Amino acid sequence: MPQNPISPAIRDAARLSVAPMMDWTDRYCRGFHRLLSRRALLFTEMVTAPAIIHGPRDRLLGKETAEHPVALQIGGSDPAELARATALAAPFGYDEINLNVGCPSDRVQSGCFGAVLMKTPDLVADCVRAMIAESPVEVTVKCRIGVDDQDPEQVLPDFLSRMRDAGVSRVTVHARKAWLQGLSPKDNREIPPLDYPLVHRMKRAFPDLHLSINGGIQPGMVADQLAHMDGVMVGRAAYHQPWDVLGDADALWGQTAPFAEPAQAAEAMRPQLAAWLAEGARIHQITRHMLGLFHGRAGARLWRRVLSEGAHKAQSPAEGLALYDAALDQVRNAVEPA
Known part of the structure; x- marks a missing residue:
């Protein structure tokens, strides 16, 4: 099994992260969020493996030194493509490469990646093994608790076990199912019920994994979630209420906020x-x-x-x-x- 490089500094930063959000977490958004918090882990928008291979890489992957710590999220389902994309992204110096196994958008489903991959955990395992072999930094996964009629109580622990066996030791779990038929991407962020207790149980069942929780996290909830989890990922609340989420976030690391108001x-x-x-x-x-x-x-x-x-x-x-x-x-x- 290829060695997945582990950075204690990035794991520490993952105590609080801002989720990858398509059309939102671009370089300007990340620059603004970094101003508010020196320590939180930031994510790019999802970039597909084919886009990295065939597209304008400087525009898609360009970032600024001040953004660190920052992770690149890649979407794809072909191990060879993902390995190639990971290798091509390496010179851009991201602190982490994350595989998207959680996005339910139509664009993602048509490419057979994102949340639909919850149905093929063996393929996901092959993908991350291929990525780890080409990555100088840690490869991680962001997933759902399940999709469609899957039973999360069975699917999620099996998925996490397979990720661990493939060499992944850090996973972010969006605590909702994704319904791939019948719900829009927006509805998939709001309608399926949140199951925080299930994700908390996964942390107890997999103490060796670094697990972050995502989904519906509002300002004021981070500390409570950290009582159960290694990390908390905040999405829309960090975007729409950036000061409330990030303004005093550095206190999580025992540091004073950069600004008073x-x-x-x-x-x-x-x-x-x-x-x-x-x-x-x-x-x-x-x-x-x-x-x-x-x-x-x-x-x-x-x-x-x-x-x-x-x-x-x-x-x-x-x-x-x-x-x-x-x-x-x-x-x-x-x-x-x-």
Whole structure:
């Protein structure tokens, strides 16, 4: 069996991670989230193995040094393709390579990967063995508790056992089934019931595995989940309420937060935003990931409105920065929560 490299530092970072989210966790989102937390593990969007092999790798896999620790999530179901993609991704210097066995989207199912792979654990085992053989960093898996009519009480422990036998020692479990027929990807994130106790039992049954829990995690739930699990992965809440999830996240590692309140973070983000605009980014590409920064706080509605309504009018870097400053001024002048 190939050796799966293990980094204690990345395992430590995985105490709290931000989930890979298609169309959301791009380089601008990750740069913003890294500003809020020095320690949390960040993930790319899922990139398919064929895209890595045949597509514009610099655009798909490019990242910045400041993003670390950061993991690359790959989608695929062909061991040879995944091995090739892993080897091609290696020079980009990600801290972890993660195989997607959890996404229920139509695009993923049509490629016969993602959550549908829960039905073929032996194939998943072959995939991760092939990836481990080509990876200089740890290969991990993100999965569901089952799909369709599978019994999670039987399927999940069998799946975890097979992953362990294939050399995987770190798995993130989304604590919902995926229904591949009849539910949209959005519904699959909300309708199937969460089963946290099952995932907690898996940690007790597999004490040698590093297991993180994902699915429906809200601000304020992380510490409680860490009483049962090695790590917690937060998805939509980290995106829509970034300050509430990440603003004080570094306390999990005994460190003080980089900022005392979200307006300080917004001010600190300005130089990075200016640099990205100078490289050719449009203001909307960046600020769309920041709309929830002031969630539940004074000026939140005005912040969202100024950035959303004015983004299409800002054609130059100077206009983009002026729009950002105007939105931040609205927050500074606000007195009522919105």
